[in-house]
Amino acid sequence: MxxxxxxxxxxxxxxxxxxxxxxxxxxxxxxxxxxxxxxxDDDEDDLEVFSKDTTLTDGNSFSPLVLTSPSSMTNQYKFEDETDVKDIFITVDEPESHITAIETFITYRIATKTTRSEFDSSEFEVRRRYQDFLWLKSRLEDAHPTLIIPPLPEKFIVKGMVERFNDEFIETRRKALHKFLNRIADHPTLTFNEDFKIFLTAQAWMLTSHKKQGPGLFSRMGQTIKAVASSVRGVKNRxxxxxxxxxxxxxxxxxxxxxxxxxxxxxxxxxxxxxxxxxxxxxxxxxxxxxxxxxxxxxxxxxxxxxxxxxxxxxxxxxxxxxxxxxxxxxxxxxxxxxxxxxxxxxxxxxxxxxxxxxxxxxxxxxxxxxxxxxxxxxxxxxxxxxxxxxxxxxxxxxxxxxxxxxxxxxxxxx
Known part of the structure; x- marks a missing residue:
């Protein structure tokens, strides 16, 4: 190549x-x-959590951000093999802070509008935390080991905990998560992944139940391919x-x-x-x-x-x-x-x-x-x-x- x-x-x-x-x-x-x-080249952290206080004040968290649906850079141009009409629109917005006895984390609203027949409705709204995004990325990597999976923003370690909940960090992460989902939605193969659909539509208890299920056939195949690939890293005649x-x-x-x-x-x-x-x-x-x-x-x-x-x-x-x-x-x-x-x-x-x-x-x-x-x-x-x-x-x-x-x-x- x-x-x-x-x-x-x-x-x-x-x-x-x-x-x-x-x-x-x-x-x-x-x-x-x-x-x-x-x-x-022109041819081309979060189950759905029900907060004790859904109205966040500046005193205990941060002011909710009023956001419109920012367009992904990928959506600003088309490829020859892409259809003229986009059939799924995803927005990540409205971050909320949640404090429990054992942890503090942020959830984000995932709003989806679609005309695809495989979806039960045309509009969905769920809340997800960063851990859910990590799960989705892992499932995509297992199911599609030969495709390039969009990256997620890094998960900050404990020593950076103080910075994890200021407005600038939350907005930066929100934008990155928004782009991650829209990269997947724009991909000709990943966009039809079943785990992706469940991530966008399932309520909290349904997603938790789905996470507990064992890996499917494609996931096991992906793990096998990765294992074989690791075993032939020394191949010289490439x-x-x-x-x-x-x-x-x-x-x-x-x-x-x-x-x-x-x-x-x-x-x-x-x-x-x-x-x-x-x-x-x-x-x-x-x-x-x-x-x-x-x-x-x-x-x-x-x-x-x-x-x-x-x-x-x-x-x-x-x-x-x-x-x-x-x-x-x-x-x-x-x-x-x-x-x-x-x-x-x-x-x-x-x-x-x-x-x-x-x-x-x-x-x-x-x-x-x-x-x-x-x-x-x-x-x-x-x-x-x-x-x-x-x-x-x-x-x-x-x-x-x-x-x-x-x-x-x-x-x-x-x-």
């Missing part, structure tokens, strides 16, 4: 990436034919097509991990800069109280800095909400690919599984190309808008000062 996609460089603002970062990026192996984005796939995944994983770390660092530095700007403006306002002749210029400085703070804060939020999640999602995807590619080593023993992986691999690459292109172009637009707004702010300040009648009169007196 000819891997033909090249990962473009990030459009981060100047000065954000250190020489060490650049050296680290350039030191990784990268052949021109390994990773390329071609413009021609097809050239598979070798290209492995090389692609290795380079892709390395580049995305570095890009993820650098982007996270840029975000942290920009947030710190934003906090400094927030405190910087009021200093001029306080200072103006003791400088009678400089009241207007100092208030102008304070206002300009405040406007720059606001646009910088917006830019930082977009970086956190748009670019970072998509990069991190594909970092998690690369970990999935490293496991899935082992199935390819079965070669003739499981030829149908081999073909299934190849087909899903091509579909995944098309999705990845579109997602990353969109994320990078959005970041570029956000940066341009940010700098234009800051430039306009400071130009307006300069214009107001050069036309200040007080300054003009003082200049005339001195002359």
């Amino acid at each position: 000819e891997a033909k996609s090249e990962l473009p460089s990030s459009s981060a603002s100047p000065g954000c990436i250190t020489p060490l970062d650049s050296a680290l990026l350039s030191s990784l192996p990268m052949s021109p034919d390994t990773l390329r984005f071609d413009d021609d 097809p050239e097509e598979f070798t290209d796939l492995v090389d692609y995944v290795d380079v892709f994983s390395q580049k995305l991990n570095v890009l993820d770390k650098v982007t996270q660092r840029i975000y942290k530095e920009e947030k710190d800069y934003c906090e400094e700007l927030k405190e910087y403006g009021p200093i001029y306002t306080l200072w103006s109280a003791s400088e009678e002749d400089l009241v207007d210029p100092m208030k102008g400085m304070a206002g300009s800095i405040d406007r720059c703070y606001r646009v910088t804060d917006t830019l930082s939020s977009k970086l956190s909400g748009d670019l970072i999640p998509i990069i991190h999602e594909y970092v998690l995807y690369s970990e999935t690919l490293n496991l899935t590619e082992e199935i390819e080593k079965l070669e003739d023993k499981v030829e149908c599984a081999n073909n299934a992986l190849k087909a899903d691999w091509e579909r995944w690459k098309q999705n990845m190309h579109c997602d990353l292109k969109l994320a990078f172009t959005d970041m570029a637009d956000n940066r341009i808008n940010h700098y234009e707004e800051c430039l306009a702010t400071w130009e307006a300040f300069l214009s107001s000062q050069t036309s200040d009648p007080q300054l003009d009169s003082k200049t005339d007196d001195q002359s």
